[in-house]
Amino acid sequence: MKTTIKQKSGIAACLFAVFAVFSTQAQQVVELSLEESLRYALENNVDAKNAQLETLIAKATVVERRSEGLPQINANVDLTYNAAIPVVFVPNEGPFADPSVELDVLPLRFGVPLSSSVAIQATQMIFDGSYFVGLQAAKTYKMLTEYDRLKTEIDVKEGVKKAYYSVLVNDQRRQLIEANLERLEVLLRETTELYESGFAEKLDVSRVKVQRNNIKTELDKVLAATMISVELFKLQIGLPGNQEVYLTESLEDLNTRLDVEELMGMDGQRRVEVDQIDTNLDLVRLDLKNNQVQYIPRISAFATYQRNAASERIGDILQTNRWFTGAFIGGSLSIPIFDGLAKSARIQQNRVQIRQLENQSLFIDQNIEVEKFQSKANLQNSLSALAVQEENMELALEVFEMTKIKYQEGVGSNLEVVEADSALKEAETNYFSALYDALIAKVELEKALGIL
Numbered sequence: 001m002k003t004t005i006k007q008k009s010g011i012a013a014c015l016f017a018v019f020a021v022f023s024t025q026a027q028q029v030v031e032l033s034l035e036e037s038l039r040y041a042l043e044n045n046v047d048a049k050n051a052q053l054e055t056l057i058a059k060a061t062v063v064e065r066r067s068e069g070l071p072q073i074n075a076n077v078d079l080t081y082n083a084a085i086p087v088v089f090v091p092n093e094g095p096f097a098d099p100s101v102e103l104d105v106l107p108l109r110f111g112v113p114l115s116s117s118v119a120i121q122a123t124q125m126i127f128d129g130s131y132f133v134g135l136q137a138a139k140t141y142k143m144l145t146e147y148d149r150l151k152t153e154i155d156v157k158e159g160v161k162k163a164y165y166s167v168l169v170n171d172q173r174r175q176l177i178e179a180n181l182e183r184l185e186v187l188l189r190e191t192t193e194l195y196e197s198g199f200a201e202k203l204d205v206s207r208v209k210v211q212r213n214n215i216k217t218e219l220d221k222v223l224a225a226t227m228i229s230v231e232l233f234k235l236q237i238g239l240p241g242n243q244e245v246y247l248t249e250s251l252e253d254l255n256t257r258l259d260v261e262e263l264m265g266m267d268g269q270r271r272v273e274v275d276q277i278d279t280n281l282d283l284v285r286l287d288l289k290n291n292q293v294q295y296i297p298r299i300s301a302f303a304t305y306q307r308n309a310a311s312e313r314i315g316d317i318l319q320t321n322r323w324f325t326g327a328f329i330g331g332s333l334s335i336p337i338f339d340g341l342a343k344s345a346r347i348q349q350n351r352v353q354i355r356q357l358e359n360q361s362l363f364i365d366q367n368i369e370v371e372k373f374q375s376k377a378n379l380q381n382s383l384s385a386l387a388v389q390e391e392n393m394e395l396a397l398e399v400f401e402m403t404k405i406k407y408q409e410g411v412g413s414n415l416e417v418v419e420a421d422s423a424l425k426e427a428e429t430n431y432f433s434a435l436y437d438a439l440i441a442k443v444e445l446e447k448a449l450g451i452l
Contacts, residue, residue: 029244034164034254037237041160042153044238051152058142065138069131072123079116085109112310114317119306126300129293137286144279150272154452156236158443163233165439168251170226173432177219180428184212184421187404191414204414211418218425255439260383263442264376268449271368274361281357288350294343298334368448375445382438389431396420396427
């Protein structure tokens with residue numbers, strides 16, 4: 001039987017039909033099973049989409065790091081106007097002597113107003129230990145983002161399942177309260193007829209009315225809770241808030257005894273949290289290695305080819321006979337000598353971080369085993385409580401029906417009927433609370449086993 005998250009009534013159905021016909025902006029209702037909801041969420045949930053985008057950033061980081069080992073080529077074009085040519089002072093003697101100058105030095109200007117150059121420069125890293133370590137670290141970081149994406153998807157699935165179950169539980173509770181309200185309406189009519197015939201007191205009618213009004217109030221609360229759970233569900237899967245949605249599965253479809261028995265017998269799979277901590281440990285070890293190779297010299301090569309020209313006027317600088325070629329090739333050796341013990345301090349930090357992550361890795365392994373044990377115990381207890389509350393609800397319904405029959409036959413009191421109805425409502429509330437707890441316990445066990 002399909003379960004709808006919209007209130008089913010004749011008036012609401014008519015209004016919806018009229019709106020669908022006459023509104024030009026009417027939207028198609030989205031029908032989703034639990035599996036379809038999970039797939040939709042992985043494509044539209046904000047956290048899931050951001051996690052996927054983060055993997056693209058990691059891929060670009062790998063390419064960026066790899067590019068550092070390739071030739072770096074740059075071109076420069078310069079045009080300089082010397083507004084005031086710098087003065088060079090030389091002794092006022094010898095070949096530069098100028099008797100007309102009374103100073104012992106001569107101010108001379110060497111240069112022309114306009115100069116230009118075109119140069120191409122190329123550098124190539126020959127050896128840099130940190131480059132190879134960094135490239136490996138970038139690839140490891142890419143793996144970490146993949147594990148982070150998987151962890152985000154697991155969290156999204158957990159939220160979607162809980163939201164889906166919440167909608168179904170609230171809807172089933174609504175149906176049951178509506179059935180209770182219908183029974184009380186019948187009882188109220190019958191009690192009113194007895195009162196009008198002189199076989200019941202006004203107090204009997206008032207008691208039933210009070211109980212009927214309480215049920216109506218409870219129904220309003222459940223309808224509000226259903227609407228809220230629907231909005232939360234749409235938020236979890238990334239569905240627009242103005243979009244109508246219809247859930248095509250019921251609680252009976254999603255929870256069979258066979259599924260629970262299989263879960264209780266599973267040992268589980270490797271959890272993504274273990275891969276996350278192991279990858280973080282690899283990153284810190286690579287950082288340690290990177291700091292260690294900083295003591296190794298770095299070698300690089302470079303080459304430059306350039307053309308230079310100068311002139312007195314801007315138009316003359318374009319003449320080909322004014323341009324002259326220059327080129328040089330060389331290499332560079334950088335030898336680290338002393339940095340104030342900065343590298344040594346970073347290495348010490350890395351070693352401490354490794355110890356911390358190793359401790360955390362051991363704790364995660366132990367914690368996962370505890371989570372499995374605890375989740376199985378919680379599910380078993382929740383199922384036992386659910387079975388008890390289900391039996392209590394059936395017994396409370398049976399008591400209510402029998403008490404009602406006794407009252408109709410004149411061998412019971414109206415007060416007993418009202419009390420039986422109150423007990424039935426309490427039993428139903430306890431049942432749905434136990435049902436929701438059991439569903440949540442099942443989801444948490446799936447997560448603990450690493451199969452969510």
